[in-house]
Amino acid sequence: MKNRKIKLLLFAFAAVAVAVLAVVGKIENENKTFLSVATASTGGTYYPMGVGLANVWSTRLKPDGIQVTGQSSAGSIENIDLLQKDEAQLAILQSLLAVEAYQGVGNFAGRAYGDLRSISMLWPNVEHFVMLESKVKDGTLNDIAGSRFSVGPQASGTEQSTLVILRGVNMSKKNISPEYLGYGDTVSAMRDGRLDGGALPAGVPAAAVTDMYASGVPSRILEVTDEQMASINAVANAWFRFVIAADTYPRQTKAVATIAQPNILVTTRGIDDKIVYDLTKAMFENLPEVHQVHSAAKNISLENALKGVSVPLHLGAYTYFREAGVNVPAELIPPEARADRATEAL
Incomplete structure (x- = not known):
């Protein structure tokens, strides 16, 4: 009888421990932000660049609960579709197609993606x-x-x-x-x-x-x-x-x-400003690590950040660039920031 009681107590303790671990795991997941960066096929530069940047972000932003993974894709056009479906929160795009998508011309005639936002130029394609x-x-x-x-x-x-x-x-x-x-x-x-x-x-x-x-x-x-x-x-x-x-x-x-x-790193207007700010800051303030990602990554610098970029910046990236002393052309100022300025002027 005594042994049976001990077994029941042990079983109860085990059940409680499993339940506690499950709750802790759920809380940890709830405190994490999972992001995916869409790239292209594995034989080019998009894929190793996206995966490499994801690793830098995940390492540097681990204390903030941000985890980023790279995913292969068919390239820029599919990447825009993945962003719209929230199957990716970041993407690497050819500048040409980013502009077409934002303006609703060319391949995207009649279906402008006005929520598209830039973060930075990465390297020349x-x-x-x-x-x-x-x-x-x-x-x-x-x-x-x-x-x-x-x-x-x-x-x-x-x-x-x-x-x-x-x-x-x-x-x-x-x-x-x-x-x-x-x-x-x-x-x-x-x-x-x-x-x-x-x-x-x-x-x-x-x-x-x-x-x-x-x-x-x-x-x-x-x-x-x-x-x-x-x-x-x-x-x-x-x-x-x-x-x-x-x-x-x-x-x-x-x-x-x-x-x-240019190839550019993009996101969508709906991604939290602080998250994009942290991603941008982590990329530019850890350049020795970033430059190890791929030989093409050596082009990533504050001096090159806005070269060839023609789609407005995300507010988080814009905030970081202003703090870093980067001159942001008027056409790259996020519409959200312009709206805020107009409100302040009233």
């Missing part, structure tokens, strides 16, 4: 148009015509920016045999002879392009002439000259004149 040597004629974008060419995954930022670039050089999908492959799959298909080339925009060095050269695929990065760049910017003024230095990639012995556009 360098256009790597790669082509098998056997298909190269003049070594520029002209060589894409008539080729089996991957324009990037469907609904990705790669696809959309590539189509704009093709339009700028008087081409469209009608002038090629289009494929819709991710970065790694593009290089694999070129290696197997199933594809002539593809668009691999990414920070330098791009993992897929390194793999292309290192694995002996007989190919090169095509150049973009000044005339081609001007024609492309006449369609959408988003690109600037970028030279990939010689020896950036294995066997790439000559510099390559191409073009680039």
Whole structure:
């Protein structure tokens, strides 16, 4: 009888302990903020950059209960959809598509996303148009015509920016045999002879392009002439000259004149101001760690923070930049801050 009572007491204590742990766990989860940053396919720069930044934020903001994870996606267009559905709270976007979404033009005609807000420019998205040597004629974008060419995954930022670039050089999908492959799959298909080339925009060095050269695929990065760049910017003024230095990639012995556009970190107006302030501050006040994320992350600095950004800042980021002494152009001041200023003036 005595043993039975002891067993019952032990069972009761165990049940209470489990209940207490469950309550504590629930309270801890309730005190945590879980955020996801949408990136792109794993072969480019978006994914390692997003995952790396998420790790920095999670480490540095752990005392504040903020935990961030990176998630792969089809790229910029899907990322905007993920933000709208609250399946991601942060995202990396091509500047071109961020502007289109905010203004409701181009790919987002008639469905402007007015709640989109910027946090910072991250790094230049360098256009790597790669082509098998056997298909190269003049070594520029002209060589894409008539080729089996991957324009990037469907609904990705790669696809959309590539189509704009093709339009700028008087081409469209009608002038090629289009494929819709991710970065790694593009290089694999070129290696197997199933594809002539593809668009691999990414920070330098791009993992897929390194793999292309290192694995002996007989190919090169095509150049973009000044005339081609001007024609492309006449369609959408988003690109600037970028030279990939010689020896950036294995066997790439000559510099390559191409073009680039900014990649930006964005969020939505509905995310708490203090959270975005903390994320922005943690990124810029831990730059040695941030720069270790990827070689392209070395572009992240207060001096570069607003270069190429065309969508208004989130109020949390705006507050941090003002405290840090960054000159914020009028067009990047959050509408919410303008409203507050107007109220104060009354």
